[in-house]
Amino acid sequence: MEHGSFTNNSHASFTLAEEDHTLANAVRFMLNQDPRVTLAGYSIPHPSLDRVNIRVQTTGDPAREVLKDACQELMLMNRHVRSVFDKAVAEFKVEQARLKAEEEEREKAKEELKKQREQLESMDIEGN
Amino acid sequence: MVTEEDKIFAKNFNIDQLPDVPAGLPPHLKLKQSRVVPKNVAPLNTDSAIYSGGYVTTGGEESVKVESFYENFKVDVISCTETDIEFDMVGIDSSFANAFRRILIAEVPSMAIEKVLIANNTSLVIDEVLAHRIGLIPIAVDPRLFEYLSENDQPNEKNTIVFKLHVKCPKGESRLKVLTSELQWLPNGSEFLKEAKGSNAKPKTYTSFSCSQDSLPEFADNPITLSHLDILIAKLSPGQEIELEAHAVKGIGKTHAKWSPVGTAWYRMLPEVVLKGEVEDELAERLVKACPQKVFDIEDMGNGGKRATVAQPRKCTLCKECVRDDELVDFVDLRSVKDHFIYNIESTGSLPPDVLFTEAVKILENKCERVLAALS
Numbered sequence: 286m287e288h289g290s291f292t293n294n295s296h297a298s299f300t301l302a303e304e305d306h307t308l309a310n311a312v313r314f315m316l317n318q319d320p321r322v323t324l325a326g327y328s329i330p331h332p333s334l335d336r337v338n339i340r341v342q343t344t345g346d347p348a349r350e351v352l353k354d355a356c357q358e359l360m361l362m363n364r365h366v367r368s369v370f371d372k373a374v375a376e377f378k379v380e381q382a383r384l385k386a387e388e389e390e391r392e393k394a395k396e397e398l399k400k401q402r403e404q405l406e407s408m409d410i411e412g413n
Numbered sequence: 414m415v416t417e418e419d420k421i422f423a424k425n426f427n428i429d430q431l432p433d434v435p436a437g438l439p440p441h442l443k444l445k446q447s448r449v450v451p452k453n454v455a456p457l458n459t460d461s462a463i464y465s466g467g468y469v470t471t472g473g474e475e476s477v478k479v480e481s482f483y484e485n486f487k488v489d490v491i492s493c494t495e496t497d498i499e500f501d502m503v504g505i506d507s508s509f510a511n512a513f514r515r516i517l518i519a520e521v522p523s524m525a526i527e528k529v530l531i532a533n534n535t536s537l538v539i540d541e542v543l544a545h546r547i548g549l550i551p552i553a554v555d556p557r558l559f560e561y562l563s564e565n566d567q568p569n570e571k572n573t574i575v576f577k578l579h580v581k582c583p584k585g586e587s588r589l590k591v592l593t594s595e596l597q598w599l600p601n602g603s604e605f606l607k608e609a610k611g612s613n614a615k616p617k618t619y620t621s622f623s624c625s626q627d628s629l630p631e632f633a634d635n636p637i638t639l640s641h642l643d644i645l646i647a648k649l650s651p652g653q654e655i656e657l658e659a660h661a662v663k664g665i666g667k668t669h670a671k672w673s674p675v676g677t678a679w680y681r682m683l684p685e686v687v688l689k690g691e692v693e694d695e696l697a698e699r700l701v702k703a704c705p706q707k708v709f710d711i712e713d714m715g716n717g718g719k720r721a722t723v724a725q726p727r728k729c730t731l732c733k734e735c736v737r738d739d740e741l742v743d744f745v746d747l748r749s750v751k752d753h754f755i756y757n758i759e760s761t762g763s764l765p766p767d768v769l770f771t772e773a774v775k776i777l778e779n780k781c782e783r784v785l786a787a788l789s
């Protein structure tokens with residue numbers, strides 16, 4: 286829902302129902318990064334209300350478009366976060382698997398060596 | 414009188430190119446912009462750049478963070494197990510880190526027991542308390558395989574999981590512990606019969622499953638269990654008995670904490686410990702001893718002297734024990750890096766913690782989409 290004026294669409298407040306600090310704070314951050322924005326802020330009118338008000342004032346562009354751009358950019362950034370995170374986790378798991386394999390390899394080699402040594406020792410005894 | 418030379422000078426004048434004007438932000442502003450400084454009264458410089466032009470007059474290139482985000486954002490996984498993950502998230506604003514944390518705790522769905530039908534309870538634990546305890550038991554099942562049960566829905570195999578608990582402590586034996594391992598999954602749904610209205614109508618149960626859940630491909634060779642089988646639910650004395658059915662549905666932590674898929678999710682900024690001068694000999698030993706986290710270490714200098722070094726700044730908890738010392742306070746500088754987060758997620762067992770994080774990010778994306786749809 287948008288509250289603005291008919292004559293000047295560069296200043297407007299928006300009410301987002303069923304949202305809280307989670308989204309509003311991130312959106313505010315995005316808005317504040319936009320050079321077209323002169324003022325951006327949000328508030329929750331009352332803790333028992335399930336909504337936030339976001340205020341956007343711009344240098345001239347329609348506030349609605351600027352807010353839309355902020356959401357769009359936020360979404361893209363989230364996508365980027367997800368891809369980077371997934372890649373990092375995948376890499377970590379591969380690395381972990383490799384380390385484990387190496388460890389097993391080393392264990393095996395140790396076992397092998399021990400067996401050989403035992404064999405040698407038993408041979409020695411027989412020789413005596 | 415303005416000479417030709419003055420004119421040329423004025424035309425080419427650029428303050429940033431003067432030899433004694435440093436490029437970028439001067440160090441004291443850089444520090445203000447990128448570090449939080451814990452002080453005794455309150456932490457300083459906690460906010461990030463308030464608006465896009467925040468440092469434009471002095472810095473220029475660092476003023477807008479969004480542009481450099483795509484190149485600079487980095488994730489580094491420190492450890493990852495079935496239930497816990499620790500990773501570093503670098504180059505992101507705290508508003509994001511906090512949004513993810515809030516979503517993990519309150520908005521990522523999971524399955525939890527919502528209805529407890531008690532047929533018999535002669536134990537010491539009263540029905541309400543027993544039901545509450547059972548509600549908090551984490552269930553190890555992927556919530557994405559289920560739908561929400563809305564008010565007018567019949568509980569069916571797509572939105573409800575049914576468990577049964579029937580234990581009796583025989584007379585003449587010792588006291589019995591009822592653990593979560595006694596809860597038994599009923600893939601066919603409820604076994605309790607509703608009171609029949611008509612005399613010859615077929616009695617109905619409390620759920621209407623159209624097929625057994627273990628015939629579904631997801632659960633065929635992967636039966637639904639609880640995350641922990643050793644949680645104490647109640648204790649029974651000889652002769653006491655509990656018989657009940659527990660119905661689990663999908664929900665989110667905002668409604669009730671039992672639906673929170675994480676034990677907890679938290680982050681902290683990377684601590685930075687800087688020695689402002691040489692801390693030597695007796696003072697160095699005092700510094701090492703003062704820190705409970707063993708952040709500092711002693712380095713031997715060639716001439717038999719000792720010098721303190723910062724060995725493990727990551728372990729610092731910013732307890733400020735080291736700056737309580739009147740002498741040491743002049744040597745130690747404590748700070749937090751504003752855009753470097755050490756993130757921890759503990760899963761309760763429904764999903765691995767890395768999947769939980771991706772789900773949280775997806776939820777934030779959906780929120781943006783919703784706003785976009787409403788605005789267009």
Ligand code: SF4
Binds near residue numbers: 706707708730
């Ligand atoms: S703040 Fe505490 S943990 Fe950090 S260096 Fe000082 S004494 Fe050690």
